[in-house]
Amino acid sequence: MSTVFITGTSKGLGKGFATYFLQEGNQVLGFSRTEDTELTAHPNFKQNNIDLEDFDAIEQVVEKALEGITELDLVILNAGVLGEIKSMVDADISNMKNVMDVNLWSNKVVLDTLFKKGIKVKQVVGISSGASINGNKGWSGYSISKAAFNMMIKLYAAEHQETHFTALAPGLIDTGMQDYLCEKVNHEEFPSMQRLQDARGTQAMPNGKEAGKMIAKLIPSLLNTPNGSYQDVRKL
Ligand SMILES: NC(=O)c1ccc[n+]([C@@H]2O[C@H](COP(=O)([O-])OP(=O)(O)OC[C@H]3O[C@@H](n4cnc5c(N)ncnc54)[C@H](OP(=O)(O)O)[C@@H]3O)[C@@H](O)[C@H]2O)c1
Incomplete structure (x- = not known):
């Protein structure tokens, strides 16, 4: 039985990953502020409130x-x-700092804890985003955090060659994030939202469980990509 460590398992893509790895007979260590009862009911899932x-x-x-x-x-x-x-001109720095804390710095603390504890880690997949390289209007703090995350993954790869790292853009997934993007953001002011709304309800935007399964199946093939590289599931 393999042990898989996943952050953000209470919903969305993370729940999809956890569900898939449990179905495949693995043990899953899940980390989130809230709990998902479907997952916590599984004997091989360990919820860690964080x-x-x-x-x-x-x-x-x-x-x-x-x-x-x-x-x-x-x-x-x-x-x-x-x-x-x-x-950018309207983006509030305190909101952007908060995004950086969760999307970037918390991952540094997690990785440092694993390595300082001497845990042997075979593979790290950091969930990035196309927004890390697109630079579309309005993506402000999120794009900056994911661009910095790509580089942080590359830096850890340079320092821990025994572990394989990837920053992976997961494509579009119909989760709570899309509720906000598709329903609450002004599409005229931020035209890149239209592509998301067009994709919603189609195969171009699977739900968390579908995407979790599809992406999890691709994860072993990431070991054949350069260590520390940015990859996009739509191009693998
Ligand atoms: N959805 C998309 O189309 C899309 C596209 C590109 C990239 N991504 C990336 O995919 C990943 C998953 O996104 P998603 O769409 O599945 O989002 P989601 O449905 O909003 O889920 C986010 C997860 O992160 C956890 N989380 C957020 N803040 C946290 C905190 N302070 N402490 C602990 N856990 C926290 C949440 O758990 P709690 O709230 O229970 O703490 C939840 O489990 C993200 O990195 C996102 O940037 C998503």
């Missing part, structure tokens, strides 16, 4: 979750927040 904005608590929660564990086959750094869609 607030990724609270850096001081992360180390303690991760260390406790790893008691008795020396190896992890896969770490998926999936938890993320969107923040506000706003032009």
Whole structure:
């Protein structure tokens, strides 16, 4: 039985990943602020309550979750927040800092805790976004956080060659993030939202469970890509 470490398992893509890996007979360590009862009912799922904005608590929660564990086959750094869609001139720095804390710095604390504890990690997949390279109007703090995350993954790969790292854009997934993007953002002011609305309800935007399964099946093939590289599931 393999052990898979996944952040952001309470809903969306992270729940999809957890569901797939449990179905495949693995043990899943899940991390989020809220719990999903479908997952917590599974004997091989271990829920770890964590607030990724609270850096001081992360180390303690991760260390406790790893008691008795020396190896992890896969770490998926999936938890993320969107923040506000706003032009750069209107974007509030405190909101952008919060997005950076969750999407970037919390992942540093998680990785440092694993490596300092001497856990042997075979593969790390950091869930990035096409927004990390697109630079479309309005994506402000989210794009900046994911671009920095791509580089952080590359830097860790340079320092931990025994572990394979990828920053992976997962494509469009119909989750809570899309509720905000498709329903609450002004599409005239931010034209890139139209592509999302057009994709919603079609195969171009699977739900969390469908996407989790499809992407999880691609994860072994990432081992054949350059360590630390940015990849997009739509191009694999
Ligand atoms: N949906 C898309 O189309 C899309 C596209 C490109 C990239 N992505 C990326 O895919 C990943 C998953 O996104 P999603 O669409 O599945 O989002 P989602 O449905 O909003 O789920 C986000 C997950 O992150 C967790 N999370 C957020 N803030 C947290 C915090 N402070 N502490 C602990 N956990 C926290 C949430 O758990 P709690 O709220 O329970 O804490 C939840 O489990 C993200 O990195 C996102 O940037 C998504």
